[in-house]
Amino acid sequence: MVGFPAAVIRRQQFLIRCLGSYNNISKNICNNTTIKMQSLMSPSMEVDAVSVLRSITPSLDPSRHKGQAGKIAVVGGCREYTGAPYFSAISALKIGADLSHVFCTKDAAAVIKSYSPELIVHPILEESYSVRDEDKKSISAKVIAEVDKWMERFDCLVIGPGLGRDPFLLDCVSDIMKHARQSNVPMVIDGDGLFLVTNYLDLVSGYPLAVLTPNINEYKRLVQKVLQCEVNDQDGTQQLLSLAKGIGGVTILRKGGSDFISNGETVSTVSSFGSPRRCGGQGDILSGSVAVFLSWARQHAAKGEAGVTPTILGCIAGSVLMRKAASLAFETWRSFVQSVEADTLSMGFKEVSLATSFPY
Ligand SMILES: NC(=O)C1=CN([C@@H]2O[C@H](COP(=O)(O)OP(=O)(O)OC[C@H]3O[C@@H](n4cnc5c(N)ncnc54)[C@H](OP(=O)(O)O)[C@@H]3O)[C@@H](O)[C@H]2O)[C@@H](O)CC1
Numbered sequence: 001m002v003g004f005p006a007a008v009i010r011r012q013q014f015l016i017r018c019l020g021s022y023n024n025i026s027k028n029i030c031n032n033t034t035i036k037m038q039s040l041m042s043p044s045m046e047v048d049a050v051s052v053l054r055s056i057t058p059s060l061d062p063s064r065h066k067g068q069a070g071k072i073a074v075v076g077g078c079r080e081y082t083g084a085p086y087f088s089a090i091s092a093l094k095i096g097a098d099l100s101h102v103f104c105t106k107d108a109a110a111v112i113k114s115y116s117p118e119l120i121v122h123p124i125l126e127e128s129y130s131v132r133d134e135d136k137k138s139i140s141a142k143v144i145a146e147v148d149k150w151m152e153r154f155d156c157l158v159i160g161p162g163l164g165r166d167p168f169l170l171d172c173v174s175d176i177m178k179h180a181r182q183s184n185v186p187m188v189i190d191g192d193g194l195f196l197v198t199n200y201l202d203l204v205s206g207y208p209l210a211v212l213t214p215n216i217n218e219y220k221r222l223v224q225k226v227l228q229c230e231v232n233d234q235d236g237t238q239q240l241l242s243l244a245k246g247i248g249g250v251t252i253l254r255k256g257g258s259d260f261i262s263n264g265e266t267v268s269t270v271s272s273f274g275s276p277r278r279c280g281g282q283g284d285i286l287s288g289s290v291a292v293f294l295s296w297a298r299q300h301a302a303k304g305e306a307g308v309t310p311t312i313l314g315c316i317a318g319s320v321l322m323r324k325a326a327s328l329a330f331e332t333w334r335s336f337v338q339s340v341e342a343d344t345l346s347m348g349f350k351e352v353s354l355a356t357s358f359p360y
């Protein structure tokens with residue numbers, strides 16, 4: 001382990017320990033992958049997501065150089081939203097990617113940089129309010145030239161966290177997506193990226209390296225647009241299959257009480273316990289996580305471990321990690337609240353019981 005800071009090793013071991021006991025990860029890689037391929041053959045299946053995560057996570061090998069564990073870029077962040085791109089990009093780093101970039105508007109850049117020196121932030125996007133009509137063409141050419149300089153170095157793009165819905169900005173992002181597709185760079189589409197894609201399905205249709213991660217609203221909009229009907233939970237598995245097939249076999253991670261993942265061929269489910277709190281930002285963390293795991297799954301596949309599509313493995317691993325992290329965070333918070341509550345009561349300040357001020 002020479003060459004790796006102790007903190008990095010501890011973090012990776014902590015993440016894996018959090019997901020349950022383990023003995024010898026590398027010994028189990030092939031077996032676990034085989035199990036997964038078999039179980040995913042059935043139409044809808046709760047998968048052994050922890051084994052998937054373990055099987056695709058690369059070992060900390062001193063012979064590897066910076067960048068090999070993943071270079072991720074988030075395209076998102078505007079005047080209103082700076083948290084979402086930060087959550088997505090920093091999650092990629094915390095999980096184990098080596099480099100994490102953010103392409104955002106000028107207004108958002110200084111704010112995002114100030115959250116963390118670890119992120120590489122490019123203030124290149126523009127919203128309509130700061131651009132004169134006659135300058136739009138040259139500015140969008142500048143934006144795409146700037147992203148293109150980096151494009152082929154990225155293992156995955158995350159399109160949409162905190163992007164906003166400004167029409168000029170979304171036009172530029174459409175161009176970025178077209179170039180990513182030409183360069184065969186995988187894309188995780190989330191948040192306002194899904195708003196864009198729902199209106200311009202051609203941006204992802206038939207692209208096997210596209211992953212869509214819709215929440216309840218985003219899923220509803222996709223179903224209405226593609227299948228021209230309402231969401232039908234009675235037949236949710238079939239509807240998800242049809243939706244993924246209808247967009248040409250992209251991978252869809254439908255977020256909810258259970259996460260459902262499909263590329264139009266199979267549906268996998270991850271329903272391990274998460275958190276009962278539905279605060280904003282959890283989907284953003286998920287999008288950055290899926291980007292890293294997807295990249296690792298592609299590396300794993302390139303080593304000759306044929307089988308389940310990397311986009312599906314990436315979604316499964318991201319989903320289980322997010323849900324486990326959410327459940328640990330909730331338990332920590334609940335224990336804290338309970339201990340403060342007990343102290344307060346024992347001090348005799350019953351009237352300020354925290355139970356009345358917190359929902360749990
Ligand atoms: N800390 C942060 O920075 C966080 C930032 N976040 C970022 O927020 C963005 C939106 O994501 P979200 O998840 O709120 O969208 P979603 O559930 O589809 O909509 C909820 C409702 O709001 C409405 N609506 C939304 N945008 C609108 C617009 N521009 N103009 C008008 N209406 C709009 C929407 O209306 P509808 O589209 O249904 O008409 C629906 O009723 C996205 O970039 C995300 O990454 C989050 O990740 C959380 C943490």
Ligand SMILES: Nc1ncnc2c1ncn2[C@@H]1O[C@H](COP(=O)(O)OP(=O)(O)OP(=O)(O)O)[C@@H](O)[C@H]1O
Binds near residue numbers: 322
């Ligand atoms: N009812 C639920 N019970 C348990 N976990 C859930 C539930 N709904 C969503 N999740 C989990 O929370 C995470 C975020 O999903 P959510 O639907 O909140 O995304 P989002 O609305 O896009 O979030 P964001 O605020 O970041 O945009 C996912 O990992 C999902 O599995």
Ligand SMILES: [Mg+2]
Binds near residue numbers: 190191284
């Ligand atoms: Mg979201």
